[in-house]
Amino acid sequence: MLCIHIGTGKAGSTSIQSFIKSQRANISHGQLDALEIGNSWKIAASTGTPEAKKYFVEKIKLLSEDEFLKLKQVFWAKVEAEVETSDYTNFVASSEFIYQLVQRENDILQLKRNLIRIFGEVKIILYFRNQLDYTRSVYSQMVTGTTAETQAFQKFMTERSYADFLVDYATQIKLWTDVFGFDRISATVFDRRNFSNGDLIEDFCSRAGLSLATQPASAQCRVANASPCYSELVIQRHLNMLGLHGHLPWILRKIRGAVLLLARTLAPRLPFPSDNDDGILLEISDGNAWLNERFFSDLPVQLPVENH
Template identity: 25%
Template sequence: MAVIYLHIGLNKTGTSSLQDFLRMNAQALGDEGVCYPQAGRDAAAHHPLSKWLKSPKGIELGAAAPMVASLLDEIRGADKVVISSEDFHTHGPKSIEHLARLLAGHEVHVVLYVREHVAYLASWYQQNVQATHLSCAFDSFCYFTRKPLAKIADQWARVFGRDRVVVGLYDRAQLVQGDVVQDFAARIGLGGDLQRFKRKPYESNPSVAGNLLFIKRLVNNFHSKPVAAGFVDEVTALSKLKPEFQGAMQVDAEVVAYVAGMYKGDRQELLQRYGVKIEAPSGALPGRPTPDFATLQQDWTLVMDAARERGFALGGNAELMQLTDCRRLVATEA
């Protein structure tokens, strides 16, 4: 029977980079005794398998489902197996137990990366504004999107056993060589510096920030989720217009204190049960001001002109609103 490593996320902890590495090197990893199954995954990750397993139909069919049968056949005889999808961390007890039944007889280890709460939520918020029709402020997003991280690990520990759940901190200062791919490789016993494998020369899932993020948030108010989501690749392309359109989002000190207070108990539980120490942040989270009123008017013009020149659908929003001298807002608020 195989030793199976279930990489369950979180989202925004380098999952795309890790999954791209596993996909690009599936054959080479297989030569070294690590199977990254094709069954149940899309291009890079096992998202279809995860979503299928927690669906009523998936639970009903179980091992008889073609996807699951193919997976079990593919891992038969393997020494080590990696199955990866950040969607797994959203499973509840019923689907986790179902997965355990399907993998019965194998030695299953669960790997979960967590992240300091404010930075995690900020990165998640940036992605959702860019990729959906989310238009609320960041503090509202934090209030309505509570996610105690220790409870996620607890659900998997109750099914697979506490000694089979490993929680790592997504922090470059603590990751092996400051790299989540290298860190995960060490956790599964894949030795070396990985130079023998292919790596993407660019970030898999860059964050959009600054006034471009704020412009997308404004535009989201006027569209349904499918339409707003259709702008995602265009926004990614437009993020190259200015360095200020990429990177982390600045979060004010009072919001940082508010979110850190929400998760005080969670930090304590992660330390007590999983040995993961997350320092409580203080002061503002550094990053791009979102919005930056001093340049918002000219950035709106820059983005919309570039969108229309490139034939992007986003350019059709150019006449939605007329921005006046936004610097007056700064003076009024001051």
Template identity: 25%
Template sequence: MELAPFDLTVHIGSGKTGTTSLQAFLADNREELVRRGWLYPRTPGPARHVQFGMLMMPDNELTQYRAWKRSGETDPEAFRRRVRRRLLSEIGEAAVDNVLISDEGMFSSSPRRIAQVRRFADNRARSLRLVAYVRRQEDHLLSRYQQVVKMGNTARLTEWYAANGGRMYDYHAVLRRWRDGARADALVVRPFERAKFHQGSLYQDFVDAAGMGIRADQLVAPSDRNESLCAEAVELLRLINLFRIEEQGAEPWQITNAPLVRTLAMESGPTLSLPRSDLDAFMARWEEPNRRVAEEFLEEEDRPLFSSPSRKERVDVQRLDPARLDYYLPLLGLPEAEWAGIRRVAEREAAA
């Protein structure tokens, strides 16, 4: 099928910047967006376009990717041919001027993956626009730890931070890699801060960043997708992950905690953090890269990159009193046959 020319916009993330809410917003308004000349395709994923991001990966990255392992696919090239064919067919049938892709997993892409995005645009689009959101590093770090625990990780925050504290947080280096490798017609960078959102709305901020020329309040807003967990709930999930791996033989990538997260998100309490001194030292590492991002990628009115630190109530002790399992295990509806094993893990970890 010969495609009519279209402009391609790729929302590359980063993660933990409202991406789930934005993707739900775009998916819920898919038909209306087509009427306005914008295709948010179904082929790469019903909401998040994870298969587009996978389509751009070289084999050595793809076969190690969590979504690939869960997909049951075995042939990378056959997967690419199928997804590419279906995506181009959907674009051709829509016959619109604009195609919008969103996958936050692309933010930290390797140069080879970025080059594939450029190649895809060269072969099929008349222009390429990239949209990226960046969040204050300490807030992103703590939110990201919650996410990896939701996905099966078993490390304590301090251990995980030691291994992951520097990854992806030099935003200037990441954005420069995209700027130089993708050679996009536009690279729009927005701070993930409510005070800087256009009209105080993430949705309006995004449609403006994407150049959609749409009023977000004329579209359907999705329900709140924020599933932030209190410190106690995060530690409980970590203990359940340990039980699943140690006593049930699960691999981390096989663990799905979504039903538990929805229940635990209703629990209140302070969030888990590193000690303030560690966070201050962590943020000091990014002061100069953040200044350069603001100078090179932001409009004057959006500088500096981030405003004051988060004022959320936080605790830096990661521990669950095993007695609290009497409340949580029935609440989560876990099989009673698992309770003793989870309790063993909880008692061991509390004593460590």
């Protein structure tokens, strides 16, 4: 059996992948070098979808066009050969690229055929981030990361299509349930109030049926991701506008660090502007209501819907 986490955006994928990679020798399920350890990105790349090619070949240039085509030809044979010689009967894998880059029913169906042929049984795990929180997290990453975003949040949201954020979960997941069946999908809303004992990693292990030979120190397998508050992002955005980002001379790094420390210490914790929330909810409310009814009816925290 293969238990595969097809991570959606900003919903703990990095933490899950760090855990299974660091605990490879300690967990009950095997991982395959052919898939890549931790983030099994080759599963998505091997599908050969236009989205996969655009991402792996054109955007991040991880593969040349020839390597991309060759991977599609030889990938599943390598996976099958490794499974046949493995001591494990149960396996685990994770990659958010599967959700992002495999979006058509025919491609999902072909993926299922390959997985079932090799592993016999497949279980899919999904975590869904509240879409309003998700768009804020994307903006936060773009301000604090290498993109060094300078646009105000309202303008940033206004100039982007909701489709750009892949927040229409229901349309995509209906395809996966049509192909794999509802009973093969374990899904929850990404919120610690929904997790087993309030812990993402413990919740993932429970859903995947993973056990550990020895219990590691919590710091070894749990990764906390804390986004800056909106007030701090406003200050970081203005620092970006002044060119104070990226690889800076020592003195400028010190200045930037001091300003951000003051922001964290003194600035009021203002909420994100909610100007665009109604527009997002208009797009996703019906789909979220379906997901809440089909998957999340017994959860304390569900996906947001319009107030009628």
